[in-house]
Amino acid sequence: MTNFFLIIGVGMCVLVLACLYRVTRGPDVLNRAVGLSAIGTKTLIILLLMGVIYDRVEMFIDISMVYALLNFIGTLVLAKYLERTGEV
Amino acid sequence: MLIKDVASILFMLAGFFFFTTATLGLLRLPDFYARLHATGKGDTLAVLLSLIGLAIYNGFSLISIKIVFIAVFMFLAQPTATHAISRAAYRGGVPPWVNEPEGNTVEQGGEK
Numbered sequence: 001m002t003n004f005f006l007i008i009g010v011g012m013c014v015l016v017l018a019c020l021y022r023v024t025r026g027p028d029v030l031n032r033a034v035g036l037s038a039i040g041t042k043t044l045i046i047l048l049l050m051g052v053i054y055d056r057v058e059m060f061i062d063i064s065m066v067y068a069l070l071n072f073i074g075t076l077v078l079a080k081y082l083e084r085t086g087e088v
Numbered sequence: 089m090l091i092k093d094v095a096s097i098l099f100m101l102a103g104f105f106f107f108t109t110a111t112l113g114l115l116r117l118p119d120f121y122a123r124l125h126a127t128g129k130g131d132t133l134a135v136l137l138s139l140i141g142l143a144i145y146n147g148f149s150l151i152s153i154k155i156v157f158i159a160v161f162m163f164l165a166q167p168t169a170t171h172a173i174s175r176a177a178y179r180g181g182v183p184p185w186v187n188e189p190e191g192n193t194v195e196q197g198g199e200k
Contacts, residue, residue, distance in 0.1 A: 001093055001145075008100055015111045022114055022123075030177050034124055037169060038114055041131045041162075042107065045138045048155070057146060061154045068158055072165040076172050083176035 002053055009049040016042050033078050040071035092144060099141030106134035119185030120177055128170035135162045 019042070022035035044064050051060025113126025139159040143152040 004097060004100075008104055011104060012107065015107055018111050018115060028120075028182075030120055030173065030180075030182065031123065033173055034120075034127055035114065037173075038110065038127045038131055041135055041166070044158070044162075045103075045107075045135065048139075048142055052142065052145065057151050061151055061158075065154065065158055065161075068162060068165070072161075072169055075169040079169070079172040079176040083179055 005049050005052050009046055009053070012042050012046050012049070016046075029082065033075065033082075037071065037075045040067070040074075044068050044071070092147070096141045096145040099137050099144065103134045103136075103138030103141060106130050106137065110134060120182055121174065121184055124170060124174055124177075128166065132163065132166040135159070135166070 016039055019035050019038045023032050023039065026032040026035060044067050047060050047064040047067060048057070051057040051064075054060075107130070110127045110130025113130060114123050117123045117126055136159055139155050139162075143155040143159075146152050146155070
């Protein structure tokens with residue numbers, strides 16, 4: 001079962017690298033923001049998988065919860081800032 | 089192998105499939121709104137399926153309750169973030185992608 005979670009985690013890391021293409025080569029700043037949001041969502045699952053693999057879920061679950069909150073607030077603040085300044 | 093592990097594996101595989109679909113849409117679709125549509129809905133469903141799989145694997149404990157809390161929060165937060173960033177793009181004047189110039193269809197209609 002640990003091997004299965006390890007394989008899923010490695011596949012998720014490959015997907016994060018694929019999303020990094022959109023972050024670096026995005027035509028404007030909004031595409032980069034969408035790529036960052038997608039990367040944050042995948043990182044949340046990767047953190048939980050690390051907790052399951054290392055058998056310390058009770059520590060990693062709190063980190064994952066804080067990461068979800070920070071990802072949401074960061075995307076919201078970035079959207080508000082871009083809407084206010086109008087430099088899209 | 090327990091039936092709990094089988095259910096967990098099925099949910100995790102479904103979540104990974106939707107993660108892959110959302111990433112392909114983010115990379116391949118032609119427009120900002122289309123990419124947002126792919127990643128906004130696909131990632132939400134994938135997170136929900138993956139968290140359900142992990143909660144089934146951990147059994148009924150405080151960890152599972154926290155995982156369900158994260159799932160509920162993501163189900164509220166992800167569409168909100170998608171809506172906010174889409175509204176920023178729309179008010180900033182990003183033009184939507186159109187498939188075909190309109191002169192072509194008008195010309196075909198005129199020939200008939």
